[in-house]
Every structure is written in structure tokens, then in C-alpha cells.
Amino acid sequence: MEGLTPAEQRELDQRLQKRQVKEFMTVFGNLVDNCFNACVDDFTSKVLSGRETGCISRCVIKSMTTQARLGERFAELNAAMTAEMQQKMSR
Amino acid sequence: MEGLTPAEQRELDQRLQKRQVKEFMTVFGNLVDNCFNACVDDFTSKVLSGRETGCISRCVIKSMTTQARLGERFAELNAAMTAEMQQKMSR
Amino acid sequence: MEGLTPAEQRELDQRLQKRQVKEFMTVFGNLVDNCFNACVDDFTSKVLSGRETGCISRCVIKSMTTQARLGERFAELNAAMTAEMQQKMSR
Amino acid sequence: MFGFGRPQPTSAEKIAAIENELKVVAEMHSRMIKVCSAKCLDKTYREGELSKGEAVCLDRCAAKFFEAHQIISDQLQKEGAARGFGGGM
Amino acid sequence: MFGFGRPQPTSAEKIAAIENELKVVAEMHSRMIKVCSAKCLDKTYREGELSKGEAVCLDRCAAKFFEAHQIISDQLQKEGAARGFGGGM
Amino acid sequence: MFGFGRPQPTSAEKIAAIENELKVVAEMHSRMIKVCSAKCLDKTYREGELSKGEAVCLDRCAAKFFEAHQIISDQLQKEGAARGFGGGM
Numbered sequence: 159m160e161g162l163t164p165a166e167q168r169e170l171d172q173r174l175q176k177r178q179v180k181e182f183m184t185v186f187g188n189l190v191d192n193c194f195n196a197c198v199d200d201f202t203s204k205v206l207s208g209r210e211t212g213c214i215s216r217c218v219i220k221s222m223t224t225q226a227r228l229g230e231r232f233a234e235l236n237a238a239m240t241a242e243m244q245q246k247m248s249r
Numbered sequence: 250m251e252g253l254t255p256a257e258q259r260e261l262d263q264r265l266q267k268r269q270v271k272e273f274m275t276v277f278g279n280l281v282d283n284c285f286n287a288c289v290d291d292f293t294s295k296v297l298s299g300r301e302t303g304c305i306s307r308c309v310i311k312s313m314t315t316q317a318r319l320g321e322r323f324a325e326l327n328a329a330m331t332a333e334m335q336q337k338m339s340r
Numbered sequence: 341m342e343g344l345t346p347a348e349q350r351e352l353d354q355r356l357q358k359r360q361v362k363e364f365m366t367v368f369g370n371l372v373d374n375c376f377n378a379c380v381d382d383f384t385s386k387v388l389s390g391r392e393t394g395c396i397s398r399c400v401i402k403s404m405t406t407q408a409r410l411g412e413r414f415a416e417l418n419a420a421m422t423a424e425m426q427q428k429m430s431r
Numbered sequence: 432m433f434g435f436g437r438p439q440p441t442s443a444e445k446i447a448a449i450e451n452e453l454k455v456v457a458e459m460h461s462r463m464i465k466v467c468s469a470k471c472l473d474k475t476y477r478e479g480e481l482s483k484g485e486a487v488c489l490d491r492c493a494a495k496f497f498e499a500h501q502i503i504s505d506q507l508q509k510e511g512a513a514r515g516f517g518g519g520m
Numbered sequence: 521m522f523g524f525g526r527p528q529p530t531s532a533e534k535i536a537a538i539e540n541e542l543k544v545v546a547e548m549h550s551r552m553i554k555v556c557s558a559k560c561l562d563k564t565y566r567e568g569e570l571s572k573g574e575a576v577c578l579d580r581c582a583a584k585f586f587e588a589h590q591i592i593s594d595q596l597q598k599e600g601a602a603r604g605f606g607g608g609m
Numbered sequence: 610m611f612g613f614g615r616p617q618p619t620s621a622e623k624i625a626a627i628e629n630e631l632k633v634v635a636e637m638h639s640r641m642i643k644v645c646s647a648k649c650l651d652k653t654y655r656e657g658e659l660s661k662g663e664a665v666c667l668d669r670c671a672a673k674f675f676e677a678h679q680i681i682s683d684q685l686q687k688e689g690a691a692r693g694f695g696g697g698m
């Protein structure tokens with residue numbers, strides 16, 4: 159993982175930024191799909207009802223909290239695994 | 250967003266064409282999955298039955314009509330939203 | 341489709357390798373999702389139970405056998421279709 | 432849809448920004464097709480033509496999906512600014 | 521699978537065309553795995569080996585999926601030419 | 610996650626390798642969000658906050674998903690070496 163020149167590092171950073179935008183768009187898209195699917199089932203009107211917008215808003219909050227929580231867990235688990243792998247490799 | 254040079258415009262057009270091909274392939278793939286899933290459930294034969302091909306054919310027609318209809322709606326909604334955003338920005 | 345220069349062939353090979361890595365990652369990701377979804381439903385513990393790891397392991401084996409089998413079928417069907425298309429085109 | 436507000440964009444950045452914008456739109460479109468087809472279409476496919484009911488349902492679903500997309504986008508921008516959404520990625 | 525019929529393709533275009541062709545095939549393969557696994561496999565995973573019934577089901581599902589893929593592809597080319605499919609994107 | 614073991618990597622290869630590594634991680638993360646949300650969240654959304662039960666379920670699901678990911682990865686490397694997994698693609 160180490161030993162990148164500054165130019166390589168810059169190239170990598172650019173790609174990672176692109177990846178993050180893409181990643182964010184996927185997460186956002188899944189969130190829209192999920193919350194719409196869970197909250198909207200009435201097609202007698204073409205405007206979201208108060209009940210539907212309320213449900214969507216709560217769904218978004220819950221999804222964000224979920225993502226933040228799973229992000230923390232993931233980081234912890236990943237750090238633990240990486241440490242373990244480096245230990246194995248250095249033997 | 251405006252103010253592209255001809256060279257930039259050409260580059261953009263090429264990318265958009267690529268995107269369209271990709272988009273088409275996704276839509277096509279989803280269509281195959283959907284229509285196969287909805288229409289084929291009998292695996293006592295390895296050839297599609299008349300009932301199955303009929304169902305698939307109707308499913309394709311309906312999916313295409315659906316896509317055309319949603320494409321129109323989407324374009325209308327998008328145009329309305331863009332106009333609204335430009336109004337907000339020009340204030 | 342034939343008639344690539346060696347440089348073109350090399351470029352193509354590189355892209356195909358990239359594609360294969362990507363493809364493998366998708367297949368692997370789907371496998372994890374499927375086997376986890378099918379085998380893990382108890383969240384009273386944060387460690388996989390023996391029953392769960394057993395189920396996951398059998399799921400992985402079955403999925404691999406399935407993929408190998410479908411890979412063979414796919415290759416056969418694809419070869420048959422390509423031969424048929426080439427026959428049509430050469431007419 | 433997402434304003435980035437860069438100072439002086441290069442050629443590549445301008446093209447990427449437009450491409451991205453269009454990608455967001457295209458993805459939203461294909462998600463709408465997926466979601467609204469699932470919500471509105473009779474899956475038996477006994478008929479090849481859309482029924483009146485299905486057609487109306489699709490129109491309303493499209494409008495609601497668009498609205499939902501916008502309110503979620505707005506909400507994320509507000510909450511994201513406050514909470515730092517996406518920091519875990 | 522999709523003939524484009526360009527007059528004199530450049531290097532980049534030739535490579536892109538082949539790549540695309542292979543992508544279509546690879547995607548179809550991975551979709552087949554997904555769809556046929558869902559249709560044919562017993563999801564309890566009490567056994568790690570494919571049963572005879574599952575194996576036969578997979579073979580037939582593969583053949584039917586391939587056939588469906590082809591007839592849909594043909595139908596889209598015909599109807600697409602007539603109706604301008606995909607124009608909304 | 611997947612060791613390739615090239616002799617002397619070029620710049621592009623080094624960057625691609627790191628990018629790939631991070632892509633695997635990012636994809637795993639987003640899959641975890643999808644799977645564990647489906648397993649643990651009450652889909653009625655009568656509450657916007659996570660309940661205690663949901664939160665604990667998410668934590669355990671994350672740990673189990675991670676563990677599953679690792680044992681599957683290990684198993685595939687072993688069996689893949691023996692059987693030539695992925696050769697059909």
C-alpha cells in the first residue's frame with residue numbers, strides 16, 4: 159500500500175473522489191427506492207399525502223442513523239481485520 | 250453548465266453515447282429478468298411453451314409502453330423542476 | 341470483429357482482465373448476500389453459530405457448483421447461437 | 432441536482448460535472464421505471480396493453496416518485512450539513 | 521448481439537465494440553445465474569451438493585433463459601425500429 | 610483482500626490495485642447496509658429514531674456479516690484453487 163509518488167497519490171485521490179461521488183449516488187438512490195417503496199402505496203392522488211411525507215422523512219432519518227451506525231461498526235471491524243492481517247503477514 | 254468548446258462538446262457527446270448504450274443494456278437486462286421471472290415457472294421442459302412465449306411477448310410490449318409513458322412523464326417533471334430551479338437561481 | 345493489431349489486442353486484453361475482476365467481485369458479492377440472507381436470521385449473538393457457518397459453507401459450495409454448471413450450459417448455448425448467427429450472416 | 436461550486440473548472444471537470452448531472456437524472460429515471468412498474472403493473476401479463484388503471488397509476492407514481500426524490504434530496508442536504516452524512520464511506 | 525454497422529471504425533471504436541459485445545454476454549451470464557438460482561435452488565441449504573432435481577432444473581432454466589433472451593432481443597429490435605424504443609432516455 | 614502477487618507493478622497497476630482494494634471494501638460496506646437494514650429495521654417507519662432493539666440488531670448483523678464475508682472469502686480461495694472457480698466466465 160505504501161510507496162506512491164506524489165503524482166500517483168494525486169491520481170489516486172482523484173479516483174477516490176470519483177468513487178465517493180458514485181458511492182454516494184448509489185446509497186442515495188437505494189434510500190429513495192427503499193423509503194418510497196415502504197411509504198407510498200396509494201395512487202389515488204398524484205401528490206404525496208401528509209402521512210406519506212411524514213413516513214418518508216422518518217425513513218430518511220432512520221436510514222441515515224443506520225448508515226452512520228453501520229459505518230462506525232464497519233470501520234471498527236475493518237481496522238481489527240487489517241491489524242490481524244498485518245500481524246499474519248509480518249510473521 | 251454552458252460554455253463548452255467544440256472539442257469539449259464532442260468529448261461530452263461521446264461519453265453520453267456510451268452512457269446511453271450502458272443505460273439501454275441495463276433497461277434491457279431488467280426487462281429480460283422481469284419478463285422471465287413473471288412468465289416462466291415450469292422447468293419440466295427446456296423449451297419455452299406457447300403460453301410462456303405469449304406471456305413474454307405481452308410483457309415486453311407492456312414494459313415498452315410503460316417505459317415510453319414514464320419517459321414522457323419524467324421529461325415533463327424534469328423540465329418543470331429545471332425551470333423552477335433556474336427561476337430560483339436567477340433571483 | 342476480427343483484424344485487431346497487436347497493440348489493439350493488448351489493450352483489449354487489459355480491459356477484459358479488468359472486466360473479469362469486476363465480474364468476479366459482483367458474483368462474489370451476490371454470493372455473500374445470498375448465503376448470508378439464507379443462513380443468518382438470529383441476532384441474539386454477534387458471532388456466527390455453528391449452524392450458521394455450516395449453512396453458509398454448504399451455500400457456498402452449492403453456489404459454486406451452480407455457477408460452474410450454468411457456466412457450461414451458457415458456453416454451450418452461446419456457441420450454438422454464435423454458430424447459427426454466423427451461418428445466417430454468411431448466406 | 433448537487434451543486435458543487437468549484438472556482439475555475441478545467442475541461443475535464445466541466446465535462447465530468449455535466450456527465451454526473453445526467454447520470455443522476457438517468458439513474459433516477461431507471462429507478463422510477465423499476466419502482467413504478469412494480470407498484471402499478473399487473474404481473475400476470477394476460478394483456479399486452481396497459482389498462483387504463485395501470486396507466487393512471489404510472490402517471491401518479493411518476494409524480495410521487497419525483498416529489499419524493501426532491502424532498503429526500505432536500506432533507507439530505509439539510510441533515511447532511513448538520514450531521515456529516517456519508518462520513519462513514 | 522446488437523449490430524451497429526459503422527462505416528470505418530477507429531481502433532478505440534473497434535475495441536469498444538468487442539468489449540461491449542463481451543459485456544452483454546457477461547451480464548447475461550450473471551443474470552442467468554441470479555434468476556435460475558432463485559428459480560431452482562432449495563434455499564434451506566441442508567445439502568451442499570446440488571440434488572438431481574436442482575441440476576436438471578438449472579439446465580432447463582438456462583436453456584429457457586437463453587431462448588427468452590433471444591426472443592426478447594428480436595422483439596425489441598422489431599418494435600424498437602417501429603416505435604423508437606428508448607427515446608425517452 | 611485478493612492478493613495478486615505481481616512482480617514489479619507500474620504506476621497504473623499500483624493505483625488500480627489500491628483502487629480495487631478500496632472498491633471491495635466500499636462495496637462490502639454498501640452491501641452490509643442493504644442486508645442489515647433489511648434484516649433489522651422495522652419498515653413501517655412509525656418512528657424516525659432507531660429503537661434500542663434495532664440498534665443492537667444492526668451491530669450484531671454488522672459483525673456477523675463481516676465474519677460471513679471473511680469465511681466465504683477464505684472458502685472461495687481454497688475451493689477456487691482446487692476447482693477453478695469463475696472459469697465459466
